[in-house]
Amino acid sequence: MTLSEENYLKSIYILQKGRSTGVSTTVLAQYLETKPASTTEMIKKLHEKELVIYQPYQGVMLNENGEKFALHVIRKHRLWETFLAEKLNFSWDEIHDVAEQLEHIHSEKLVRELDRFLGYPKQDPHGDPIPDAQGKMLKMEKKRISQLKKGDQGKCIGVNDTSSSFLQFLDKQAIKLGSAIEILNVEDFDQTMTVKVDGKKLLLSKIATENIYIRL
Amino acid sequence: MTLSEENYLKSIYILQKGRSTGVSTTVLAQYLETKPASTTEMIKKLHEKELVIYQPYQGVMLNENGEKFALHVIRKHRLWETFLAEKLNFSWDEIHDVAEQLEHIHSEKLVRELDRFLGYPKQDPHGDPIPDAQGKMLKMEKKRISQLKKGDQGKCIGVNDTSSSFLQFLDKQAIKLGSAIEILNVEDFDQTMTVKVDGKKLLLSKIATENIYIRL
DNA sequence: ATTTATATTTAGGCAAACCTAAAAAATATA
DNA sequence: TATATTTTTTAGGTTTGCCTAAATATAAAT
Numbered sequence: 055m056t057l058s059e060e061n062y063l064k065s066i067y068i069l070q071k072g073r074s075t076g077v078s079t080t081v082l083a084q085y086l087e088t089k090p091a092s093t094t095e096m097i098k099k100l101h102e103k104e105l106v107i108y109q110p111y112q113g114v115m116l117n118e119n120g121e122k123f124a125l126h127v128i129r130k131h132r133l134w135e136t137f138l139a140e141k142l143n144f145s146w147d148e149i150h151d152v153a154e155q156l157e158h159i160h161s162e163k164l165v166r167e168l169d170r171f172l173g174y175p176k177q178d179p180h181g182d183p184i185p186d187a188q189g190k191m192l193k194m195e196k197k198r199i200s201q202l203k204k205g206d207q208g209k210c211i212g213v214n215d216t217s218s219s220f221l222q223f224l225d226k227q228a229i230k231l232g233s234a235i236e237i238l239n240v241e242d243f244d245q246t247m248t249v250k251v252d253g254k255k256l257l258l259s260k261i262a263t264e265n266i267y268i269r270l
Numbered sequence: 271m272t273l274s275e276e277n278y279l280k281s282i283y284i285l286q287k288g289r290s291t292g293v294s295t296t297v298l299a300q301y302l303e304t305k306p307a308s309t310t311e312m313i314k315k316l317h318e319k320e321l322v323i324y325q326p327y328q329g330v331m332l333n334e335n336g337e338k339f340a341l342h343v344i345r346k347h348r349l350w351e352t353f354l355a356e357k358l359n360f361s362w363d364e365i366h367d368v369a370e371q372l373e374h375i376h377s378e379k380l381v382r383e384l385d386r387f388l389g390y391p392k393q394d395p396h397g398d399p400i401p402d403a404q405g406k407m408l409k410m411e412k413k414r415i416s417q418l419k420k421g422d423q424g425k426c427i428g429v430n431d432t433s434s435s436f437l438q439f440l441d442k443q444a445i446k447l448g449s450a451i452e453i454l455n456v457e458d459f460d461q462t463m464t465v466k467v468d469g470k471k472l473l474l475s476k477i478a479t480e481n482i483y484i485r486l
Numbered sequence: 487a488t489t490t491a492t493a494t495t496t497a498g499g500c501a502a503a504c505c506t507a508a509a510a511a512a513t514a515t516a
Numbered sequence: 517t518a519t520a521t522t523t524t525t526t527a528g529g530t531t532t533g534c535c536t537a538a539a540t541a542t543a544a545a546t
Contacts, residue, residue, distance in 0.1 A: 058503065079524055092504055094525055099502095111511060111524060142383035152377045161368045167358035274533060295494055308534055310495055315532095327494060327541060 057158045060127050061086065062096050063105060064157075066116055067124035076113025125189035131157035132178035132185075133168050139179035140172065146213075146230070147221030149179060179231060181212020181267055197270065199235065199247065199263035207236045208268035210251075215265040224266075227256055235268055273374045276343050277302065278312050279321060280373075282332055283340035292329025341405035347373035348394035348401075349384050355395035356388065362446070363437030365395060397428020397447055397483055413486065415451065415463065415479035423452045424484035426467075431481040440482075443472055451484055 065085050069077045083093040101108040105120035116124055134156040138144035144152070166187070169175075176192055177183050183191035196211055210233040213224070224230070229251050238255065239248040245260040258266075281301050285293045299309040317324040321336035332340055350372040354360035360368070382403070385391075392408055393399050399407035412427055426449040429440070440446070445467050454471065455464040461476040474482075 056502075080522090088503090089505065090524065091506080091526080095503075098525095138380075141387055142380065144379070144383070148379060152375065152380055155375045155377070156372075159368065159371045161371070163360070163364060164354075164358065164368050167360070171357055272532075296492090304533090305535065306494065307496080307536080311533075314495095 055123065058096065059100065059103075059105075060123070060158055062093075062100060063116065063120055063124040064127045064131070066106065066114060067121065067128065070115060076107070076115045078113045082114070122189055125185045125191075127157050129185040129187075129189075130159070130165055132182060133165065133172065133175070135178045135180070136172050136175050136184070137168060145221075145225050146179065147218045147225060150216055150218070150221075177212075180216060181210075181231060195269060196267040199237070199249065199258065199266045199268055200245065200260060202237050202268065204237050204240055206270065207234070208270045209233070210235055210266060211269045212267040213265055214267065220262075220265060223262070228252065228254070229256075229266065271339065274312065275316065275319075275321075276339070276374055278309075278316060279332065279336055279340040280343045280347070282322065282330060283337065283344065286331060292323070292331045294329045298330070338405055341401045341407075343373050345401040345403075345405075346375070346381055348398060349381065349388065349391070351394045351396070352388050352391050352400070353384060361437075361441055362395065363434045363441060366432055366434065366437075393428075395447060396432060397426075411485060412483040415453070415465065415474065415482045415484055416461065416476060418453050418484065420453050420456055422486065423450070424486045425449070426451055426482060427485045428483040429481055430483065436478075436481060439478070444468065444470070445472075445482065451482075 062082070065082060066077050069081060069085060079090045079093050079097070082097075083090045086093070097106065097108050097114045100106045100114075100120065105117065105123065107115045107117050131153050134153045135149050138149050138152060139146075169187075175184055177194075181194075181196070183194060185191040194211065197208075198214070202208070210229060210231060212231070213220070233252050234250075236250040237247060238250055241247070245263070247258050247260075247263050249256050249258055249263075278298070281298060282293050285297060285301060295306045295309050295313070298313075299306040302309070313322065313324050313330045316322045316330075316336065321333065321339065323331045323333050347369050350369045351365050354365050354368060355362075385403075391400055393410075397410075397412070399410060401407040410427065413424075414430070418424070426445060426447060428447070429436070449468050450466075452466040453463060454466055457463070461479070463474050463476075463479050465472050465474050465479075
């Protein structure tokens with residue numbers, strides 16, 4: 055399994071999550087920052103290796119086998135993220151690029167021992183669940199801040215957008231995993247919310263509140 | 271800097287160590303398990319990038335710039351080796367393959383933080399010195415067991431051969447970093463040595479004694 | 487000093503993963 | 517339904533790093 059193949063499988067998994075329909079060539083190409091023509095090529099290769107379900111013009115889906123590989127890559131990615139955040143003082147926005155490289159290291163022992171070393175964590179620093187060696191993971195009861203109403207309270211358990219600009223914004227606002235959240239007010243006009251985060255009052259735009267996950 | 275370029279620079283550094291002459295194409299090719307033709311190609315590329323000194327048929331040497339990069343890769347390799355051995359329970363022979371992959375991860379922050387996390391180690395689990403961020407490292411007073419004579423005593427501080435068969439052999443004999451070594455006898459005929467290792471009497475062949483480093 | 491052997495380089499190809507441009511299929515619109 | 521637009525695929529190229537086979541340079545042996 056090459057680095058590129060792993061990236062395609064992982065991306066298909068992420069883009070497909072929740073949807074019943076296949077992932078389109080163009081969407082996949084955009085996500086991977088390549089061109090549709092390159093994507094078609096790789097999809098055909100993955101199809102020949104029996105890792106995806108594919109019919110020309112119909113998009114692509116992982117089959118059972120492909121999902122197994124995708125989940126393994128995601129497991130490694132999230133374990134490394136945890137390592138970087140907990141042991142190496144990486145901030146939310148610095149984690150991603152490095153984990154993107156580390157997820158492609160091949161060694162079963164490494165993954166097993168890293169998991170043990172970290173104390174078998176169930177979720178990564180973004181609040182996403184970490185698949186176990188069998189690919190099983192918790193699904194979490196989570197809501198976006200934007201779904202809450204005045205007076206609701208909860209804990210920050212993750213983010214949706216993982217772009218570095220958003221993660222830097224969160225760092226700047228001192229919003230982090232575990233932060234206590236309380237909704238003080240929702241502006242009718244533009245859904246801007248006034249929120250208490252670890253005791254500090256903040257104003258969050260709609261786009262921000264849609265990208266932060268909370269457990270009540 | 272590509273993964274291949276990094277591997278060539280590192281290998282030239284290691285093969286050149288101690289020698290004043292350049293490293294020959296064939297030797298480099300063997301070390302990297304490629305063909306001489308491929309090696310010539312890469313040497314030319316590194317020469318164009320001004321990382322090595324090269325004239326056709328005269329072998330290759332690192333210039334100052336190339337050495338800087340080589341030492342950086344070696345620094346990363348040895349820090350990761352230390353991490354694998356100390357934190358993840360890797361045995362001597364399991365370390366190498368994984369460190370070989372990890373050394374190519376690109377992130378200055380990662381290296382810096384890993385170094386701190388490990389407590390700024392000065393040598394790796396094989397007893398080799400770890401270059402600092404400036405490429406400086408301790409050089410150690412070390413001798414091969416084969417250079418010692420009856421009655422000499424010392425501590426095991428490293429190995430020369432890092433092939434997995436040799437490292438497995440050492441694990442089996444319970445010879446490890448820090449083991450107390452005492453020479454009990456040297457056989458005139460074939461230089462086979464009787465050695466006390468941490469109190470246990472062992473027989474070591476010439477080829478074994480040549481590949482274990484000792485500090486008196 | 488030739489010849490022979492070995493080491494190195496050159497020439498021409500191959501696979502992976504990308505690209506652009508053009509063709510074909512699917513979808514949307516008039 | 518016919519046409520226009522968008523999406524997807526195909527065709528043909530590029531780069532990196534590898535290969536084999538052949539040519540050339542260097543070193544060793546007679």
